[in-house]
Amino acid sequence: MTAVEELPELTFVRPLPGFGDLRRFVLVDLAPEGAGDEPVLFELRSLEDPAVRFLVAAPAAFFPEYGFELDETDCAALGLGDEADALVLVLLTLGREAGPTTANLLAPVVVNARTRAAAQIILAGTDWPVQADVVASAPSAL
Amino acid sequence: MLVLTRRAGESIVIGDDVRVVVLDVRGETVRLGIDAPRTVAVHRAEVYAEVQAANAAALAPAAGDLGPLAGSLARMARPPRPSRDAAGRTGRRMVRMSEGDQRLEQVQERIDDAHEAAEQATPDLLPQTASPADPRESAEEQGAFEPSGDDTNAGGNPSEGEDTHTPGSADSR
Numbered sequence A: 001m002t003a004v005e006e007l008p009e010l011t012f013v014r015p016l017p018g019f020g021d022l023r024r025f026v027l028v029d030l031a032p033e034g035a036g037d038e039p040v041l042f043e044l045r046s047l048e049d050p051a052v053r054f055l056v057a058a059p060a061a062f063f064p065e066y067g068f069e070l071d072e073t074d075c076a077a078l079g080l081g082d083e084a085d086a087l088v089l090v091l092l093t094l095g096r097e098a099g100p101t102t103a104n105l106l107a108p109v110v111v112n113a114r115t116r117a118a119a120q121i122i123l124a125g126t127d128w129p130v131q132a133d134v135v136a137s138a139p140s141a142l
Numbered sequence B: 001m002l003v004l005t006r007r008a009g010e011s012i013v014i015g016d017d018v019r020v021v022v023l024d025v026r027g028e029t030v031r032l033g034i035d036a037p038r039t040v041a042v043h044r045a046e047v048y049a050e051v052q053a054a055n056a057a058a059l060a061p062a063a064g065d066l067g068p069l070a071g072s073l074a075r076m077a078r079p080p081r082p083s084r085d086a087a088g089r090t091g092r093r094m095v096r097m098s099e100g101d102q103r104l105e106q107v108q109e110r111i112d113d114a115h116e117a118a119e120q121a122t123p124d125l126l127p128q129t130a131s132p133a134d135p136r137e138s139a140e141e142q143g144a145f146e147p148s149g150d151d152t153n154a155g156g157n158p159s160e161g162e163d164t165h166t167p168g169s170a171d172s173r
Helices: A072-078 B045-058 B067-074 B102-121 B135-143 B167-172
Strands: A009-012 A024-029 A041-046 A053-057 A068-070 A086-093 A109-112 A117-120 B011-014 B018-026 B029-035 B095-097
Touching (some): A053 B045, A086 B045
Antiparallel strands (some): A024 A041, B018 B029
């Protein structure tokens, strides 16, 4: 695994709700060595509290229909001037007691890939669920 | 807790830069308007609490390698789309900017128009999938802005085509 020190650091312009003042995170690609595919799964790890880490995913691989509109305030907070710079990630919650793994589509993490500013955006006025079943949305057979 | 009585149209100020206006009171419903700086996120309390709880639940186990788990989840992922832009991202736009920012949209439209014009001018030279910059290609692109440049339909109106040009491909040239 790549050493944390070598990884680009994300700075959350607003802390994740429930995680106080943690702002400095790194994104660790969890793809196996040599995998050629576009990275899909990452560990989002706090640099300030080693106990805080999340499994996050690029949602397109699991939820092809997922998309949203960022309002002006959020774009400004992230310094986003070009939607192509927006890297979208969703937090996954591992299934407890054989339950399905779920993704939080209501509050995606948006990263400005250019500046590495990040924020968890709570999508107001949308119906995206806070717990979307990852298994059910994946194709049954490949 | 500080308790204040306000009527519709009146407001309160929190700190130096947050203003809450009572817009309307009807029965048990109060409509509030909030002016706050961009760094201050404003949410309905129950939605914020829901996200807080979801984040706490999403905390990965402190010990152990997430790699194997990621591997099993990755097998459920859809295969990457064949069509990607030059930056390697999948072609579809996941995030759209709010329509509030007209200026950015206009800039984007100009970029898209330029791309469409360039593609019409050089139907044979532009590959279907974006490729590394080619000197010939950029020369043709510049030519596309001059209707009298050559006898192709460079001066024609760009037609509304499929949305194959992402901002990423614009950046890559």
